[in-house]
Amino acid sequence: MISLAGRDILHAWGKFVFTGVGLGLLIGVTLIMAGVYRGMVDDGKALLDNSGADLWVVQKDTLGPYAESSSINDDTYRSILAMPGVAQAANVTYLTMQVRKDGTDVRAMVVGIAPGGPGVTPGWPLYLVAGRQITRSHYEAVADVASGFKLGDHIIIRRNHYTVVGLTRRMVSSSGDPMIFIPLKDAQQAQFLKDNDAIWQNRRRTRANPAFDRPGTPGLLDAVIDSQSTNAYVNAVLVTLKPGHAPDEVAEAIQRWKRLTVHTRFQMEDILIGKLIATSARQIAMFLVILAIVSAAIVAFIIYSLTMDKIREIAVLKLIGTRNQTIASMLMQQALALGVIGFVVGKITATFAAPLFPKYVLLMPLDSIVGFLAVLIICVMASIVAIRMALKVDPAEAVGG
Amino acid sequence: MKRSPLQGRILALLAISIPLAAIFFYVGLRSGPLAPIAVTVATVKTQKLAPALFGIGTVEARHTYRIGPTFAGRLKRLDVHVNDRVQAGQVLGEMDPVDLDDRIRSQDSAFRRSEAALREATARHAYTQTQAERYKQLFAARSTSEETLFTRQYELQIAEAALMAAREDVARIRADREALQAQRNSLRLIAPADGVVVLREADPGTTLVAGQAVVEIIAPHSLWINARFDQISALGLAQELPAQIVLRSRGEAALPGRVLRVEPKADAVTEETLAKVIFDSIPLPLPPLGELAEITLALDPLLETPVLSNAAIRFEDGKAGVWKLIEGSPRFTPIKLGASDLDGLVQVLEGLDIGDQVVLHSESALRAKSRIHVVDFIQKAQQ
Numbered sequence: 076m077i078s079l080a081g082r083d084i085l086h087a088w089g090k091f092v093f094t095g096v097g098l099g100l101l102i103g104v105t106l107i108m109a110g111v112y113r114g115m116v117d118d119g120k121a122l123l124d125n126s127g128a129d130l131w132v133v134q135k136d137t138l139g140p141y142a143e144s145s146s147i148n149d150d151t152y153r154s155i156l157a158m159p160g161v162a163q164a165a166n167v168t169y170l171t172m173q174v175r176k177d178g179t180d181v182r183a184m185v186v187g188i189a190p191g192g193p194g195v196t197p198g199w200p201l202y203l204v205a206g207r208q209i210t211r212s213h214y215e216a217v218a219d220v221a222s223g224f225k226l227g228d229h230i231i232i233r234r235n236h237y238t239v240v241g242l243t244r245r246m247v248s249s250s251g252d253p254m255i256f257i258p259l260k261d262a263q264q265a266q267f268l269k270d271n272d273a274i275w276q277n278r279r280r281t282r283a284n285p286a287f288d289r290p291g292t293p294g295l296l297d298a299v300i301d302s303q304s305t306n307a308y309v310n311a312v313l314v315t316l317k318p319g320h321a322p323d324e325v326a327e328a329i330q331r332w333k334r335l336t337v338h339t340r341f342q343m344e345d346i347l348i349g350k351l352i353a354t355s356a357r358q359i360a361m362f363l364v365i366l367a368i369v370s371a372a373i374v375a376f377i378i379y380s381l382t383m384d385k386i387r388e389i390a391v392l393k394l395i396g397t398r399n400q401t402i403a404s405m406l407m408q409q410a411l412a413l414g415v416i417g418f419v420v421g422k423i424t425a426t427f428a429a430p431l432f433p434k435y436v437l438l439m440p441l442d443s444i445v446g447f448l449a450v451l452i453i454c455v456m457a458s459i460v461a462i463r464m465a466l467k468v469d470p471a472e473a474v475g476g
Numbered sequence: 477m478k479r480s481p482l483q484g485r486i487l488a489l490l491a492i493s494i495p496l497a498a499i500f501f502y503v504g505l506r507s508g509p510l511a512p513i514a515v516t517v518a519t520v521k522t523q524k525l526a527p528a529l530f531g532i533g534t535v536e537a538r539h540t541y542r543i544g545p546t547f548a549g550r551l552k553r554l555d556v557h558v559n560d561r562v563q564a565g566q567v568l569g570e571m572d573p574v575d576l577d578d579r580i581r582s583q584d585s586a587f588r589r590s591e592a593a594l595r596e597a598t599a600r601h602a603y604t605q606t607q608a609e610r611y612k613q614l615f616a617a618r619s620t621s622e623e624t625l626f627t628r629q630y631e632l633q634i635a636e637a638a639l640m641a642a643r644e645d646v647a648r649i650r651a652d653r654e655a656l657q658a659q660r661n662s663l664r665l666i667a668p669a670d671g672v673v674v675l676r677e678a679d680p681g682t683t684l685v686a687g688q689a690v691v692e693i694i695a696p697h698s699l700w701i702n703a704r705f706d707q708i709s710a711l712g713l714a715q716e717l718p719a720q721i722v723l724r725s726r727g728e729a730a731l732p733g734r735v736l737r738v739e740p741k742a743d744a745v746t747e748e749t750l751a752k753v754i755f756d757s758i759p760l761p762l763p764p765l766g767e768l769a770e771i772t773l774a775l776d777p778l779l780e781t782p783v784l785s786n787a788a789i790r791f792e793d794g795k796a797g798v799w800k801l802i803e804g805s806p807r808f809t810p811i812k813l814g815a816s817d818l819d820g821l822v823q824v825l826e827g828l829d830i831g832d833q834v835v836l837h838s839e840s841a842l843r844a845k846s847r848i849h850v851v852d853f854i855q856k857a858q859q
Binding site for chain 2: 084085088092150162190191192193194195201202203204205206207208210211212213214240241244245260290291293307416419420422423426427440
């Protein structure tokens with residue numbers, strides 16, 4: 076049996092293939108847009124996964140440490156360790172800042188990790204793509220590859236120089252900034268100790284205050300200045316639980332007895348995805364919807380105009396007595412073939428284009444399948460309009476002007 | 477045989493669609509969650525680990541002398557400046573004596589006056605004594621009355637008492653003067669030991685309270701580093717350990733030294749163990765006090781054991797282990813870890829044999845059924 080659709084495609088294969096490729100690029104953009112949205116959500120989840128924590132203990136009544144600033148004393152973790160159900164508790168600091176290297180700077184989230192090791196102390200990177208974990212208690216860093224740093228690089232964070240000893244992948248903040256892990260004490264200093272000018276000015280201010288610079292008590296001024304440059308604060312305490320303890324119960328106990336706010340993993344996801352990236356994610360989702368609608372309209376238009384191009388041939392077919400069903404199936408097969416080519420090209424372009432984006436683009440197989448089905452449905456629907464036009468055509472047009 | 481135009485078109489269409497389909501399947505399998513995870517592999521080998529401790533500290537002086545007045549007063553002169561070398565016993569400056577000199581002069585006069593009083597008392601005593609002797613003899617010859625003799629003896633006793641009072645008065649005034657002189661001497665600021673002036677807190681004319689330091693002197697050859705080691709990685713910290721000291725101002729050049737002592741008191745707030753590290757030879761020019769130094773202490777090398785980079789260690793359900801390659805697929809193998817060094821190598825005490833291949837780096841977290849793809853290095857890390 077001769078495939079009418081196949082014959083027609085072969086007749087003008089170049090046009091058909093290029094239309095398919097064009098359609099594919101459009102579908103590719105739509106897939107990428109879906110990937111951008113998924114990537115944003117995944118960045119948020121990656122942040123939570125990478126911290127390795129079950130509970131986040133933060134300053135009372137804050138949504139810290141990611142969505143809001145939070146600051147608690149760095150010895151709070153000891154009392155949390157004594158709570159029932161707590162396996163590990165570790166201080167952590169997060170600070171998004173510019174990290175300098177050779178005159179250039181990179182926006183990064185500097186994470187201060189408590190002494191210990193990966194797996195033992197929450198907050199440490201769980202796996203690396205190059206190098207090793209931090210072994211010295213100062214001036215070593217593990218950076219994410221997205222920062223562009225390499226092993227052995229010397230980077231500057233505030234007043235100190237750090238050597239990059241390890242690289243991670245997909246360790247990003249909720250806004251996609253690469254993370255740089257440094258020892259906690261250095262990070263506390265980076266976060267809470269001011270720059271030299273500010274320290275000098277502060278000393279002068281204190282000295283000018285007669286309440287502190289009393290002639291009768293010579294040591295007072297030094298004591299006051301010393302107390303001004305302390306940095307005994309962290310942003311949060313990451314807590315892991317012993318097996319068999321419900322996160323909610325332990326969180327409730329810490330909130331009740333330690334007068335701090337505790338977020339569970341579930342609440343944290345809600346904060347990150349529901350609050351922190353909600354607006355930008357909705358923005359992207361809106362874009363995705365518009366793009367999908369525009370794509371559907373363009374697909375329908377292409378199929379419609381392809382059918383209109385061969386309206387004379389269809390009239391001839393009708394003239395020679397071809398059944399309507401045959402003509403309809405020819406048009407539908409062509410539309411589906413176009414859809415398949417478009418999807419294949421779209422998927423390929425999306426996959427190759429995704430790594431070029433500055434932020435993470437996550438192409439989920441399920442999204443691709445849904446996209447494929449959507450493309451086929453749009454093609455079928457578009458072909459139905461075209462089929463209606465084709466069937467309404469007067470056979471006389473084949474011979475007429 | 478002539479090829480029909482249709483065949484040509486079919487071939488052209490196939491030439492496009494077959495590679496397209498091939499790329500599509502490649503893309504489907506090689507990207508996203510279905511793709512194999514790129515990993516690098518390390519082989520377990522034996523090595524003698526040379527563990528070391530790393531800490532930071534500041535340059536401090538072992539002996540610091542803070543010199544100041546013991547009485548409140550005004551600084552009259554200060555002869556030394558920062559960086560001056562001083563000798564033990566050298567006068568560095570002086571407090572304003574205010575009325576002290578006048579009081580000493582007054583005491584001098586009082587002293588002389590008391591001496592005169594003493595001379596008067598001595599003379600009176602000598603006269604009354606002679607009189608008493610004479611009347612005693614006269615009474616023995618019955619030439620005078622007993623009453624007159626008693627009167628002379630009574631006068632002698634009074635003169636004796638007055639003489640003693642005058643003597644004591646002289647001693648008192650002498651002591652008072654010496655006390656004032658001692659006070660006067662203590663107004664001089666004197667260096668207690670050889671050293672270098674590092675701080676000059678006040679200039680002449682400044683009013684100071686008792687105990688306030690005016691100058692600070694250190695013994696320059698007693699410089700040491702007050703080093704701090706995080707308690708979690710301070711195991712093995714001991715006296716006499718060889719140290720490499722890197723001063724912040726001198727870059728990477730390490731100076732040799734050793735641990736003088738480990739402090740019996742640790743810092744409870746910062747969770748650090750403290751130790752004093754001394755230089756084998758004091759670097760010249762002297763490093764400024766308070767300069768930051770990085771200390772690396774070499775511990776004794778350990779016996780040869782299987783070792784592994786700490787990047788290979790993963791945790792599953794709270795247990796340390798590695799992803800061991802068994803017939804090309806990864807399997808989580810719990811291991812027991814020993815000591816580690818600063819280069820990231822860790823001793824493997826149990827769970828692995830020499831020559832075992834384990835996953836070192838991976839592109840993403842591994843699961844039990846992950847497909848892996850062994851590479852020399854992970855592409856993204858090398859870009």
